[in-house]
Amino acid sequence: MTVKCPSLEHLIQKQVGYYLLHFSYYIQISGNVIRIKHSLFVSWFQEIMDHVTTQQPQAIAKVFIQRDYSDGTAVKFQTKLPADIHDRVDSDTFERFVEKINQYYxxxxxxxxSTYLQGCFACLTAHTALLCMQTQYDKNLKRCTEYIKEQNIGIFLPKGLKVIDPFERGLRVVSF
Incomplete structure (x- = not known):
């Protein structure tokens, strides 16, 4: 008797290289074929599927951290944790993250x-010197972008979130 479940069979063959034949399952690992009986395969496959489904991020609406204009028009973002992500990130981690971004900006x-010297040198060379060197502003923007990438990999992606660099949004919002 052959079990026919095209979608499951397709998933198994496509994703992990399993072959379904008459209640016996054959696994091909590095050229070796291993036979697993039905009950063992079902429990093992269910364990893998449980792990995969628990690791997938839940869909949430986009979350935006607005600019904080309390100190004027300087680039600064609010450090208050939004209600939409309070169950994924603790408030201390989030606050430290936003404060570090604010510090970079x-x-x-x-x-x-150095800023004055860069400006004077740029004027003296008709701004052609800026083609050869990075300004202080560019260096700090690059550091901020690297910091956001590191935090995405270390903190936010494992929790199903991804921070988008505020520079990509015109320095208006930090978005998740």
Whole structure:
């Protein structure tokens, strides 16, 4: 007797290389074929499917962290944890993440000797020097982007979230 379940059979063959034949399942691993009886395969396959379904992120609506204009028009985002993601990320982790982003943007917009020298040098060379060097602003934006990528990999992606760089959204929002 052959069990016919085209969608399951297709999934098994396509995703993990299993072959279904007369209540016996054959697994091909590195060229070796192993036969597993029906009851063992069903329990093993169910265990894998449970693991896969628990690892898939639940669909949530897009979440936006708005700019904080309490200190003027400087790039700064609100540190309050939105209600939509409070069950996925604890408030301390989220607050540290947003504060670090705010710190990168504050450093980028900060004025110091290097900023003045870069500006003067750019004026003297008709801004052609900017083709050869990165400004302080660009360096800090790059650091912020790298930080967001690291946090996505380390914290947010395992929890089913992905932070989109605010620079990609015109520095208006941090979006998940």
């Amino acid at each position: 504050a450093e980028a917009e900060g004025i110091g000797c």
